[in-house]
Amino acid sequence: MLGTTILLAIREIRRHMLRSFLTTLGIVIGVAAVVTMVQLGNGATAAVQQNISSLGANVLQVRPGQGFGRGGGGAQPANFREEDVEAIASQIAGVRAVAPQTSASVTAVQNASNWQTTLTGTTADYFTVQQWSLQSGRVWTSAEETAGKAVCVIGETVADNLFPGSDPIGGSLRLNNVTCDVIGLLVSKGQGGFQDQDDTVIAPIRMVQRRFTGNREVSSIAVAIDERYDADAVQASMSELLRERRHIEPGEDQDFNILDTAQISEALTSTTTILTMVMAAVAGVSLLVGGIGIMNIMLVSVTERTREIGIRLAIGAVGKEVLTQFLVEAIVLACIGGFLGLLLALVLTAAGATLVQVPFMFDVQINLLAFGFSAAIGVIFGYFPARRAAALNPIDALRHE
Amino acid sequence: MAEPLIALKAVTKTFGSGQTAFQALKGVDLEIEEGDFVAIMGPSGSGKSTTMNILGCLDVPTSGEFLFKNLHVEQLDRDQRALLRRRYLGFVFQGFNLLARTSALENVELPLLYRGEAKSARHKAALDALDKVGLADWWDHTPAELSGGQQQRVAIARAIVTGPAVLLADEPTGNLDSERSVEIMELLTALNRDSGITVLMVTHEPEMADYARTIVHFRDGLIDRINGEASSSALAGAG
Numbered sequence A: 001m002l003g004t005t006i007l008l009a010i011r012e013i014r015r016h017m018l019r020s021f022l023t024t025l026g027i028v029i030g031v032a033a034v035v036t037m038v039q040l041g042n043g044a045t046a047a048v049q050q051n052i053s054s055l056g057a058n059v060l061q062v063r064p065g066q067g068f069g070r071g072g073g074g075a076q077p078a079n080f081r082e083e084d085v086e087a088i089a090s091q092i093a094g095v096r097a098v099a100p101q102t103s104a105s106v107t108a109v110q111n112a113s114n115w116q117t118t119l120t121g122t123t124a125d126y127f128t129v130q131q132w133s134l135q136s137g138r139v140w141t142s143a144e145e146t147a148g149k150a151v152c153v154i155g156e157t158v159a160d161n162l163f164p165g166s167d168p169i170g171g172s173l174r175l176n177n178v179t180c181d182v183i184g185l186l187v188s189k190g191q192g193g194f195q196d197q198d199d200t201v202i203a204p205i206r207m208v209q210r211r212f213t214g215n216r217e218v219s220s221i222a223v224a225i226d227e228r229y230d231a232d233a234v235q236a237s238m239s240e241l242l243r244e245r246r247h248i249e250p251g252e253d254q255d256f257n258i259l260d261t262a263q264i265s266e267a268l269t270s271t272t273t274i275l276t277m278v279m280a281a282v283a284g285v286s287l288l289v290g291g292i293g294i295m296n297i298m299l300v301s302v303t304e305r306t307r308e309i310g311i312r313l314a315i316g317a318v319g320k321e322v323l324t325q326f327l328v329e330a331i332v333l334a335c336i337g338g339f340l341g342l343l344l345a346l347v348l349t350a351a352g353a354t355l356v357q358v359p360f361m362f363d364v365q366i367n368l369l370a371f372g373f374s375a376a377i378g379v380i381f382g383y384f385p386a387r388r389a390a391a392l393n394p395i396d397a398l399r400h401e
Numbered sequence B: 001m002a003e004p005l006i007a008l009k010a011v012t013k014t015f016g017s018g019q020t021a022f023q024a025l026k027g028v029d030l031e032i033e034e035g036d037f038v039a040i041m042g043p044s045g046s047g048k049s050t051t052m053n054i055l056g057c058l059d060v061p062t063s064g065e066f067l068f069k070n071l072h073v074e075q076l077d078r079d080q081r082a083l084l085r086r087r088y089l090g091f092v093f094q095g096f097n098l099l100a101r102t103s104a105l106e107n108v109e110l111p112l113l114y115r116g117e118a119k120s121a122r123h124k125a126a127l128d129a130l131d132k133v134g135l136a137d138w139w140d141h142t143p144a145e146l147s148g149g150q151q152q153r154v155a156i157a158r159a160i161v162t163g164p165a166v167l168l169a170d171e172p173t174g175n176l177d178s179e180r181s182v183e184i185m186e187l188l189t190a191l192n193r194d195s196g197i198t199v200l201m202v203t204h205e206p207e208m209a210d211y212a213r214t215i216v217h218f219r220d221g222l223i224d225r226i227n228g229e230a231s232s233s234a235l236a237g238a239g
C-alpha cells in the first residue's frame, strides 16, 4: 500500500511540475545554505589550522593584550620595547631565535601599478622562526639591519602584482614614498584561511620603525625554542620576565600573552567554529521558512484539489489513505528539495572554496543531517494539510468548484 | 422471493438543525433487486441526489435503515463505508469528475490502486474496461483531449473496472447532447444485461428513463410512484 501511495504522490508531483518546483524551492535554498555554510566553515577551519601549522612547532608568539584575537576592555596594552626583545634573547635559557615584529599598512607602488599590502619590520631571524624560505635573492645582512637600510623581501602575491612577468630581484618599489630595493622573493606558502600569506613585504625592523611607525616599539615577538628544552618551562620563565619588565604585581592579570602554535590554533579554530555555527543557524532559519512554504502550498493544493479528493473518497479511499497520500507527497517534495539542495550545496561549496581560498571539504554528516531534516520538515508541515484533506466530506468535496 | 440487494426502510434525511433544519427525505421505503436497472425521476429538489448519496454509502440517513446485502449500512463508520464503496460500488457523475491532466488509462486504474492490485493486473483490467466502453484506442488521452461523451465513457470504465455489484449514476447524461446520451444509455443497458450489474440512475428525461426496468418517481422527499403504481410510502405519507 505504501508503494502505491508513493507512486500516487510521484504522479501528482509530476503532474504539477511548476507548482512542485516552487514548493521545493524554499527547501532547496535552505538546505543548500546550511550545507554550504558548514562546509565552507569547515574549509576555513582547516585552512586556519594549515596556516598555523606552517608557523612551525616550538614557536611562541608573544603579543600585548589578554588573549589571542580577543580585544579586552580598557586601555590598549602597551607594545613591547626593543629592550624586552634583548632581555628575552639574553636572559631566557632555551631560546633559539627571537624575531621582534612591527607592522604597517602600506601602498606599494611600482611603475604605474600599486598594491595595498602589509609591511612587516623584523630581524633576519624572522625567516628562521616563521619558516619562510626564499625562492630567489637573499635576506638582508646584519649590517643592513643595523643601518636600517631600505631593502625588502617580498611575497609572491606582491611580486605577481607589481612585477608581472619580470624578476623583482634588483628592482625597487615605493612604499608610502619610501623607495625600497627588492632583495629577496619568498617561496609561496600558498593561500588559505582569511588572509593571503604571500601578500607581504618584509623589511629590517629599524627601517620600518624609523620611516613608518615612527616609534621604537615592537608589536609582537616570535620566539623559537630549542627542541631540547621544555616549551612550557620556557613559556613560564618568559612570562615571569615580561611581568617584571612591565611592572605587573603578583596576582595582577598580565597584559600580554604568550601562546604556542597549538594554543593559537585552538583559539582560531573555536572562532571559526562559532562563526560557522552562527551562519548555519541563520541558514537553518531559511530552511524552516522553506518548510512553511511547503505547508502553504500543500494547503492551497488541498483546496485546489478538493474535487480530486472527493473522487478518491467516492471511489473508496479511506481517510487514512488520503492522509498518507498528501503526507507522502509533502515528504517526497521535501526530500526532492533536500536532494537538489545538496547538489546545489556541492556546487556552491566548490565555487565558494575557490572564491575565498579555502580547501573544499565535503562533510558527509551535515549532508545526511540536512537531508534528514528536510524529510522531517515534509512530515511536520505536510501533516496539517494532509489531515485537512482526509477529513473532507466526499459529497461536499465532489460538489466543490 | 430472494432477499433484495438494497432496502431502504423509513429513511429520513434532515440537513442542518434547529431553525434552519430541512427534511430532504421524509420516510423513503425502497427495495431493489439484484440485476435491476432503476431510473429515479422527479422534480428538482425532491430528494433524488440525497437518496443516491445514501445508496452510494457516501452519506447516512438521519433515521431509518439502509440494508445493503443485509448489512446495516447506517451503523457503519466512515471508513467501513469507504471499504464498502471500494468493494461493491461504482460511481458515474453528471460532471464526469475525471482527474485532470491524467490519461484515460490512469483514471480508470485509480480504483484498482486502492485495491492494491499489481501493475500488470491493473493495466489489463483498465484496458479491458476501456475496451468495454469503446475507448481502447484512447487510453493515453487526457480528459481535456476527449469529448464530453468520451469523458463520460471513461468515467463509466472507471466505475466498472473493479467489477462492482452496483453502478450509481446521478444524471449521467445531464451534460450531454441527446445523441451522446443515447450512447451512454446503451452502454449502461449493455452493462446491466451482459455483466449483471445493478444500475441506479437519476435522470430528468423520460427518454432516458425508458431504458430502465424500474422507474421510481420522487416528490417532496417521498417516493410518489414506482412504475406508475402509487408507492406504499407515498400512501403512508398522504395518509
Ligand SMILES: Nc1ncnc2c1ncn2[C@@H]1O[C@H](COP(=O)(O)OP(=O)(O)O)[C@@H](O)[C@H]1O
Pocket: B015, B016, B022, B024, B042, B043, B044, B045, B046, B047, B048, B049, B050, B051
Ligand atoms: N448538504 C445539504 N444541506 C442542506 N440542504 C441540502 C443539502 N443537500 C441537499 N439539500 C436540500 O435537500 C433537498 C433535496 O436535494 P437533492 O436530493 O439534491 O434534490 P434533487 O432531487 O434535485 O437531486 C433540496 O431542497 C436541497 O436544497
Ligand SMILES: [Mg+2]
Pocket: B048, B049, B050
Ligand atoms: Mg440532484
